[in-house]
Amino acid sequence: MVDRVRPRDLTFLAEETPETPLHNATIEIFDPGEGEGAFDHARLVALIRDRIAFVPRYRQRLQTVPGHLANPVWVDDENFDLGFHVRRSALPRPGTSAQLLELVSRIVSRPLDRTRPLWEIYFVEGLEGGRVALLSKTHQALVDGVHTVDLGQLLLDLQPEARELDPDDWAPRRSPNPARLLSSAVRENLTDPGVLLDTVRTGSRAVAREADRRSSRVRSFAAAATGRRPKRRGVINGPLSQQRRVVTVETRLSDYRKVREAHGGTVNDVILATVTGALRAWLMTRAESMGGLRQVRAVVPVSVIDEELEATSLGSQIAAHFVDLPISETSPVVRLHQVSYSFQAHKDTGRSVAANRLAGIAGFAPTTFHAIGSRVANAELRRGYQLSVTNVPGPQTPLYAAGARMLASYPVPPLTPGHPLAISVTSYDGGVFYGITADRDWIPDAELLGSCVQEALEELLELSSATRERAPRGRRNPKAKPRPKPGS
Template sequence: MTQRLRPRDVVFLAEETPATPLHNATVEIFDPGESGLDHARLVQLISERISFVPRYRQRVQVVPGRLANPVWVDDEAFDLAYHVRRSALPRPGTLDQLRELVARIVSRPLDRNRPLWEVYVVEGLAGGRLALLSKSHVVLVDGVETVDLGQVLLDVSEQPKTLGSDPWHPHGSPSPLGLISGAVKDSLDRPGTVLDTLRTNTGSLLRGVEGATTRIGTVAGALAGRRPTRVSPISGELSQQRRVVAVRTDLADYRTIRKVHGGTVNDVILATLTGALRGWLMNRAESLGGLKEIRAVVPVSVIDEELEATSLGSQIAAHPVKLPVGEASPVVRLHQVSYSFQAHQATGRAVAANRLAGIAGFAPATFHAIGSRVAAAELRRDAQLVITNVPGPQSPLYAAGGRMTETYPVPPLTAGHALAIGVTSYDGSVFYGITADRDLLPDADVLGQCVTEALDELLDTATGARPRAPRGRRRTRAARDADAADPS
């Protein structure tokens, strides 16, 4: 039994290029302790639990003549050893060395002829630690049919749960004639199939024309000696290489700031990023000039029956927010960001952080994946930056007995957008994962330093101040529920 890709997924596949590989990644660092966690143990764990995400053993099969959208089919030649790979850093490996390795790995597109995921077990980190780098294509993890593999690998205690697994017997790949017959049958049984196919093919044609026009313009400009004009410091024509920056901060600092200035921890995180972007821009050779704000899109969890349901207990919607990088006062920046979420919380659709953090399994990787899918549409309009901020559990999690100590999201870049930021809170810390184009943002490390400086700047304003809510804003019930949970 095959399942057809939805039009949105086909669009993602059509838009992917060598310069814009559309996979989400996550870097998780583990302390093996006495568990003996190593490559062999992780391979065994994945082999036992991959049955809970059956799409991880399926590949995309194109229908001849594009008579219908492609389908998911079992990969009869599925090889776990291909997907779970072993790597190492020169001992004692540092976080900077790990980031360089991750940047090289996430720069490479996934093989379309195989299931669209890879996992790298990286050994050699200082202190005997190891890292788990996972890559999953945005069409693979939709939060509806499939969650991220990492969500089923982690346990709440050192003793792994015995979940059991079903023996896997792949269905034979359909023949070209079978694919055509299936397309005709679906068109007759489900008239929407014809519309989906027409919409997909038309969209692919228009994107092809648009891409060709852009390339012609670029070549013509190069022949004339003109450089492409950059709309903003975080936009431009992407290279095929990435930079990855990882920043770890204390959740307690955000709670302190929230207690003094009001709002939510989410507001403080976005205000911190606003201050970081401001500091980074001012550290560059260029000045802020007329740049007063950066238009960001922040996927948020909502309860809305009109949106696509997910398996995570809520829907994901894109929330636009203007980050006031032109504002000098860190407190005013915080209040302005906080105001931008007032309407969202006042609708009553907002989902409290404690509900998200309490989802069975480690859901942030799945939320980041869904957020990237939702935000893609906004980036085609006028948004300049995607920030996915997801709360995780505030107690330790384990893989095969090894304790996860750090987790960094590595969001993908889309065409024309040289920067993307993911944030995950977990076990008393807030982890930032920054993905940047290697050529357009050679100083991405400075942005990482500016994150800690912006947080310190906000924390300084909270010293000796009296707790109060931002002026003109009353605390909504959704905000109070979110604060009661604290992780985000």
């Protein structure tokens, strides 16, 4: 029985273009340690070789069926080369964060090689402070949370000492020849109506996509011939180029908890209110003056318990939640309350999953959750949102890769057609780490948005401090001097 690509996974492959490479990425920063036991490229290769058996699809490639009579199949890569997928790079010492992000931006702009397993990991040396970075790229079609989790979820341990695992004696199975693939496709189309329906749908979508692409080429050619530039479709929405810009922001989880204690809501609400404030400040610095926007429609993937949705191996399903970020509101506290109100209906359904439950999943689950969240955002494109924001809580204790402590983890979300901006957030070990992906041409000032995230959080903190200093109604401020007793 062949392992056929599911229709939804095939959609991600078919819709990928040079302008929209559909892979998720993650930047992880490590303290490599010193001496012979330091974390280096060789130790990373050995670690991946030790753990890759748990995700068999990371050693499989795509193979098409002759005549496209059925969806492609996953087959073992008989020429699998771990050295091709685990690459070594370096920055000129001492490498700055800006240099690292420039390297990351160029790497995530390139699509993955379709003739090989759809993932890559880069070991980047030369960071200031003696640190090293891992940059992973994994195609959306590879990680679905059902059959395959992200490899990054399996590489980290709770202790510096690596877990002892049984040796991996993997040997690739011989790929089926074209004649076998053809006969299998014909047989399945005749005996399984579901396979035939998937084949017809795939062909119809391919024809429609090709027509759209040709129409787009005609419009582009006409615009070039007349010297006209494409019209702007919105301040944060527009056509994509083939280049990306990546921005990261590090904040502290304790700050979000302070805001939550002062004004209510959840940490997730405070994060989204911070994003809202950052968008407002950033847009107000541009010539568009927010382009007349009063709110930004955002899709926020959330974890739910819902039997009607596809089950994942993570103990919950992922659903899309839509929220209007009130960027026209001047008060940071009112923005927070409006965001909290939007999520209250979701909480009242009883389907929501607590953040501490997600953070307690074995391994480093945020990498898998971000991958599933990107799939959800892609599937909801027709709903007309303007921005995707994915926030995933991770463990609040340090994790280790081959003995090296992970210091930070920044998600790098993919961009979808017409959406030149995406934001993802991961909390880990007391930190909250933002990853912002922007189209290099449409949003050249993405670094400014990163600065606005810091400023928006600081604004909320200042207001929270002022609130705590004021005594609650009906209670005295413990710092206030005691009132004199009557008659004293």
